[in-house]
Every structure is written in C-alpha cells, then in structure tokens.
Amino acid sequence: MANDTLPSIAILGAGSMGGAILQGLVRSGQASQVTVTNRTSAKAAALSELTGVTSLSLEADPTANVTAAASADVILVGVKPVLVPELLREIAPVLRPGTVLVSLAAGVTIDTFEEIVGEGIAVLRSMPNTPAVVGKAVTGVSAGPSASSAEAALVRRLFETCGAVIELPEAQIDALSTISGSGPAYVFLLIEDLTEAARGKGFSDADARLMAEQTFIGAAALLAATGEDPAELRRRVTSPKGTTERAIAVLQGAHLDGVFAEATDAALARAKEMAAGA
Numbered sequence: 001m002a003n004d005t006l007p008s009i010a011i012l013g014a015g016s017m018g019g020a021i022l023q024g025l026v027r028s029g030q031a032s033q034v035t036v037t038n039r040t041s042a043k044a045a046a047l048s049e050l051t052g053v054t055s056l057s058l059e060a061d062p063t064a065n066v067t068a069a070a071s072a073d074v075i076l077v078g079v080k081p082v083l084v085p086e087l088l089r090e091i092a093p094v095l096r097p098g099t100v101l102v103s104l105a106a107g108v109t110i111d112t113f114e115e116i117v118g119e120g121i122a123v124l125r126s127m128p129n130t131p132a133v134v135g136k137a138v139t140g141v142s143a144g145p146s147a148s149s150a151e152a153a154l155v156r157r158l159f160e161t162c163g164a165v166i167e168l169p170e171a172q173i174d175a176l177s178t179i180s181g182s183g184p185a186y187v188f189l190l191i192e193d194l195t196e197a198a199r200g201k202g203f204s205d206a207d208a209r210l211m212a213e214q215t216f217i218g219a220a221a222l223l224a225a226t227g228e229d230p231a232e233l234r235r236r237v238t239s240p241k242g243t244t245e246r247a248i249a250v251l252q253g254a255h256l257d258g259v260f261a262e263a264t265d266a267a268l269a270r271a272k273e274m275a276a277g278a
C-alpha cells in the first residue's frame, strides 16, 4: 500500500454531499477501498461505475449499511440529519475499537453520536461543501474527545483529497456551516439572479447564462490565480465616475453585507433548532 493511500472508507448515504466527497476521493487517487450505500438501487447503480467503488443499496440488501460499516476503518455518515440516530443504532453493534466515525450532518452533535455508539469509537464532526466534486471544497472538522490526534490527522488527510480543511472546536462548526457549508447555494443564487438581469435586458437564455456564469467562473479564477484581496480586484473593475461605480452603489445601498449577516444568522438559528431535535 502506498504511503499516501487512505485506509478503507464507507460512506453511508452517498447523495449530494456524500457523493461529492466520493467523487473528490476517487479523483484524488488516494482511496484504496470505498464502499458506499444508498436507499435506492437507481442511486447505487449510478455510483458503481466509479473506479474502486463498491456501491450498495438498501433496496437490494437491507443489511448494506451494516456490511459496509463492518469492513471500514473510516465511516462517513452522509444521511439526512433526522435519519442519523437510526443509522447509528443500526451499525453500532459492528463497529470495532479503532473505527473512526465522521459525521457530515448539520445540527447533530458529537454527544449524540457518542451516546449511541458508546466508548472506543473515535467520533469527529465535519461540515464539507459540494465543490468537493472538483477538489475545491472547504471542510470544517471538529474532533470529539474520543478522537486521538492521529485519528484527527487521518480525517484531515481524507478531506484534503477534496480541498481545504479548517480544524475548529465543535462550538464553531454551525457558524462555519453558514458560510462555507451553505455558501455554494448563495453563490448559485447570485448567478441565477444576475442571469435573470441579463434576460431582462433582452439577451437570449444562452447568452444570459454565458455572461453570468462565465463572469463568476472567471472572477473566481482571477482571485485564485492572483491571490489579491477581492477589494483590490473590485477596485480594478470600478473606474472612478464610471458605470460599475453606479452599480456597486446600488448594491451597497441595499446593504448586501447586512443581508448576508441576516441570512447566515438564520442558518445558524436553524442549526440550533436541529440540534434540539426540531
């Protein structure tokens, strides 16, 4: 086994998020053995094409989660938050001392995991985002008291196959989620709305999409390539007394900063509700 090869991994619930991590992992070439589960056979079939991936469905085999969990060194829990406790109760009997259990779920605490799976299992909480598909994720990781520093380092390495990793206390993970976990949705909404503005100016759907989408892609690539401060890159577009200046004044007049503060506060409040079982 090559030094950079990861131990065996199971992703229980490989949908939008678990599936994105799967794609990032496979793309990195560092996964040795990955087993994924989903409820439906249709979803499982789509993932079985991926190199080195065993894809199981509960529809075909109701014990798929137990089978996948029993053979994995690291288990990522990727089902919807409300399904997490039931899934943990299902797999708890086959977890071995040394198994590393990693939550992807919003609003489910490490305490909840540890209460169900008991002692001897390392529990970590993560909050990735869907750009994992292309190796450009931001993932927040919090290690629970049961996880050693070696186990935390292993989980960091796993998520680094999908992009950048921030280690942080669990108390901050919901806040991180409101920025980077949900963040891709905010960006897509901005793209949708800019596209709509282009349509409103008489452009065809195809041209409107090209203008808006390529502008976001190009601006993000420029930011990445130059490493400049976004404020400086904005200044380079905004000629004094020019047209952009007028548009930016409208956006700032609408208090976009306040809107983002309010939106992320709303996401944070929802995470707290979910942790309380609502």
Ligand SMILES: NC(=O)C1=CN([C@@H]2O[C@H](COP(=O)(O)OP(=O)(O)OC[C@H]3O[C@@H](n4cnc5c(N)ncnc54)[C@H](OP(=O)(O)O)[C@@H]3O)[C@@H](O)[C@H]2O)C=CC1
Binding pocket: 012, 013, 014, 015, 016, 017, 018, 019, 037, 038, 039, 040, 041, 043, 044, 058, 065, 078, 079, 080, 081, 083, 087, 104, 105, 106, 127, 128, 129, 130, 181, 182
């Ligand atoms: N989407 C995102 O951007 C992010 C999501 N998360 C977290 O990831 C988790 C999953 O969310 P998301 O990926 O969006 O949801 P999805 O519905 O896309 O994925 C959940 C997957 O779980 C499968 N599933 C359902 N029941 C079971 C079961 N009992 N055993 C195994 N698999 C099962 C579903 O299969 P089928 O479709 O066949 O029913 C589905 O593919 C959530 O906890 C969420 O908080 C975290 C960060 C970002």
Ligand SMILES: O=C(O)[C@@H]1CCC=N1
Binding pocket: 106, 177, 181, 182
């Ligand atoms: O919307 C959600 O609950 C999840 C968590 C962050 C992104 N999606």
